[in-house]
Amino acid sequence: MALDNRKKEVLQAIVDDYVANCEPVGSKALIDRHDFMVSSATLRNDMAELEQMGYLEKPHTSAGRIPSDKGYREYVDSLMKVDKLSDEEGKEIKEKLSVSFDEIASLLKAASSALADQTGYISLAMTPKLTSSYLTQLKMLMIEPGKVLVVVVLSAGVVKNRMVRIPDFLTQEQIAQIGNAVERGLSGLPLSEISLITVATAAKDNQKVELPDSLLNQVLYEAYTAIKQADNLDVYMQGKHRMLSLPEFSDTKRAQGLFDTLSHDGLVAGYVDEVTKQDEKKEYMIRIGQEITLEGLDECSFITTTYNVGGKVAGNIGVIGPKRMEYSKVISQINFVRMMLDEKLKQP
Amino acid sequence: MALDNRKKEVLQAIVDDYVANCEPVGSKALIDRHDFMVSSATLRNDMAELEQMGYLEKPHTSAGRIPSDKGYREYVDSLMKVDKLSDEEGKEIKEKLSVSFDEIASLLKAASSALADQTGYISLAMTPKLTSSYLTQLKMLMIEPGKVLVVVVLSAGVVKNRMVRIPDFLTQEQIAQIGNAVERGLSGLPLSEISLITVATAAKDNQKVELPDSLLNQVLYEAYTAIKQADNLDVYMQGKHRMLSLPEFSDTKRAQGLFDTLSHDGLVAGYVDEVTKQDEKKEYMIRIGQEITLEGLDECSFITTTYNVGGKVAGNIGVIGPKRMEYSKVISQINFVRMMLDEKLKQP
DNA sequence: TTTAGCACTCGGGAAGATAGAGTGCTAAAC
DNA sequence: GTTTAGCACTCTATCTTCCCGAGTGCTAAA
Numbered sequence: 001m002a003l004d005n006r007k008k009e010v011l012q013a014i015v016d017d018y019v020a021n022c023e024p025v026g027s028k029a030l031i032d033r034h035d036f037m038v039s040s041a042t043l044r045n046d047m048a049e050l051e052q053m054g055y056l057e058k059p060h061t062s063a064g065r066i067p068s069d070k071g072y073r074e075y076v077d078s079l080m081k082v083d084k085l086s087d088e089e090g091k092e093i094k095e096k097l098s099v100s101f102d103e104i105a106s107l108l109k110a111a112s113s114a115l116a117d118q119t120g121y122i123s124l125a126m127t128p129k130l131t132s133s134y135l136t137q138l139k140m141l142m143i144e145p146g147k148v149l150v151v152v153v154l155s156a157g158v159v160k161n162r163m164v165r166i167p168d169f170l171t172q173e174q175i176a177q178i179g180n181a182v183e184r185g186l187s188g189l190p191l192s193e194i195s196l197i198t199v200a201t202a203a204k205d206n207q208k209v210e211l212p213d214s215l216l217n218q219v220l221y222e223a224y225t226a227i228k229q230a231d232n233l234d235v236y237m238q239g240k241h242r243m244l245s246l247p248e249f250s251d252t253k254r255a256q257g258l259f260d261t262l263s264h265d266g267l268v269a270g271y272v273d274e275v276t277k278q279d280e281k282k283e284y285m286i287r288i289g290q291e292i293t294l295e296g297l298d299e300c301s302f303i304t305t306t307y308n309v310g311g312k313v314a315g316n317i318g319v320i321g322p323k324r325m326e327y328s329k330v331i332s333q334i335n336f337v338r339m340m341l342d343e344k345l346k347q348p
Numbered sequence: 349m350a351l352d353n354r355k356k357e358v359l360q361a362i363v364d365d366y367v368a369n370c371e372p373v374g375s376k377a378l379i380d381r382h383d384f385m386v387s388s389a390t391l392r393n394d395m396a397e398l399e400q401m402g403y404l405e406k407p408h409t410s411a412g413r414i415p416s417d418k419g420y421r422e423y424v425d426s427l428m429k430v431d432k433l434s435d436e437e438g439k440e441i442k443e444k445l446s447v448s449f450d451e452i453a454s455l456l457k458a459a460s461s462a463l464a465d466q467t468g469y470i471s472l473a474m475t476p477k478l479t480s481s482y483l484t485q486l487k488m489l490m491i492e493p494g495k496v497l498v499v500v501v502l503s504a505g506v507v508k509n510r511m512v513r514i515p516d517f518l519t520q521e522q523i524a525q526i527g528n529a530v531e532r533g534l535s536g537l538p539l540s541e542i543s544l545i546t547v548a549t550a551a552k553d554n555q556k557v558e559l560p561d562s563l564l565n566q567v568l569y570e571a572y573t574a575i576k577q578a579d580n581l582d583v584y585m586q587g588k589h590r591m592l593s594l595p596e597f598s599d600t601k602r603a604q605g606l607f608d609t610l611s612h613d614g615l616v617a618g619y620v621d622e623v624t625k626q627d628e629k630k631e632y633m634i635r636i637g638q639e640i641t642l643e644g645l646d647e648c649s650f651i652t653t654t655y656n657v658g659g660k661v662a663g664n665i666g667v668i669g670p671k672r673m674e675y676s677k678v679i680s681q682i683n684f685v686r687m688m689l690d691e692k693l694k695q696p
Numbered sequence: 697t698t699t700a701g702c703a704c705t706c707g708g709g710a711a712g713a714t715a716g717a718g719t720g721c722t723a724a725a726c
Numbered sequence: 727g728t729t730t731a732g733c734a735c736t737c738t739a740t741c742t743t744c745c746c747g748a749g750t751g752c753t754a755a756a
Binding site for chain 4: 697698699700701702703704705706707708709710711712713714715716717718719720721722723724725726
């Protein structure tokens, strides 16, 4: 059975009211707050049917209804209208993102913080996915004898560095040359194709320094781990503790379950990755309540979208909030931030 | 009036019991759990006096007693005995700290995570204080035309870098030379004495590159901000959400107040700094409940100590837990971690 | 100074009563 | 067939009352 027009309106009104007040919505309250041209009894009938179809639930017999996961799903899929961001809000976000960004990391931090402030929920920003990036530069900089800073630059504007130890009689020149050799051999190569072996051959093909193999290998190993480490997704997450003020997390156990999961950056990043693949064609992905396979997030909804670097699919930004979130507002906010990122990262 | 021996024992026993159970301690429970050779009536008298002296409080008339801030203070100052860490625990910590650390940052992260795991409370590790550090190196590395990575190395082993923009017709050689010139002029100088002017004179005295002043100044300005930015204390904090499982934070409002304050790294760092100065001569500093002037921490206790780099006073590590914390255990844990840090950072 | 004894206090949990919001159903009206 | 008024019913949340028991403070005796 399909939803007739009035049922759609009823469902929409219930979601709206519940989002606003976090209290089960009854037929009378619905009449009071909305301009339905029918009586409460009629709404009661509709609500009963909506419940039977699985869009609504009752916390207990004599309470109002609350949306089920399916109800929220219907709401975001076909009922809500995503309105444009207000001009002021757009301006606010723009301001927050107008940091002079010279590394993508600082821009993402700003984006995450803007999203958290603006939505009032938990925000998320992830560095570009490694699968889409390749090595552009590798610099080795001697800080003091025996200590070298390896700077790895990836195509998407990601810069990572790592301090490593090497035998302390190697000179700055030797080190720099090895770095250059590796860079020459590997730049342009996707990270997935870089292995200890490719690093070694690159170095040996390109370098002129005379060094015993064992010594050279030691340095190359460090270079290799530095490159591999640049692989790691960085996750910027903000606004976690704001969830404590929501009624759905007034139970500390539940809040703790949420925080426990969120403290594992890797888990969250992995989930985002997986889900983004599933919803590849969509502009944004939304997961509601039990649809989220992460532990402790079954009272939450999760919205992410993908930003581009140099016009190509890159990393993700997102928001985690209660199921009872202001979907249309959050979506327009997240969209706006994404557009700003795309704009700022246009030239590769 | 001074505390006679039995009163001391009573206070100590009450603190111990309350720490263990988070329940007000009555005279009878005290008798049951400890070997006092007197009757409960006698203890009642003692407890009444201890209350009058301000060491104990009653949540309400007919409950047991709980320690007041003053009571805890007396406890940590003269009653508890700090016992040595068990061998296993020492081993565990040692293992967690046996990361190959090449930057002080990663060692501090490991220290903070070990402390959080081991104590079960919130841990804190801060990079060395800037007042005690001076510039040792400044490298400028061209990543691509117009983009330069400025690497700042400080005496205490702190390495920071920052990407900056410069006019894009400058060459790697020019940039590197300017960096070298500034390094030559400023290395060994305390950060506090470095200003835009000293940077400029250093560069002009030492460099040979011919560049128009306005251009040079632009680069120098970026170098200067990079140095100044290295100034910032980094704070590593872990284990926050563990507090949610403590009964004293079952009220989400309270937890939120705590988290709100803790999310401002600067606030906490500033407080630690201030308090460390006050307790300069002591091995560790302890602040209990209301003694802590940070908002939201009045149900907490705060213990910090100072680690050394190259034998000189450097940064702080610490633990924030409930007032009802296992002081002696935490102190021995924190001390152990500090000793490990000192050991690892012995050679400058 | 210590102790036994006892009356008193107070919080917290159990039990019961009540109000009110909301429901589902029936039968009449449109 | 759909809508509506009316009504009995259900269930929670709240308030009151009551009582238990842990704990106290005081007194008087050891």
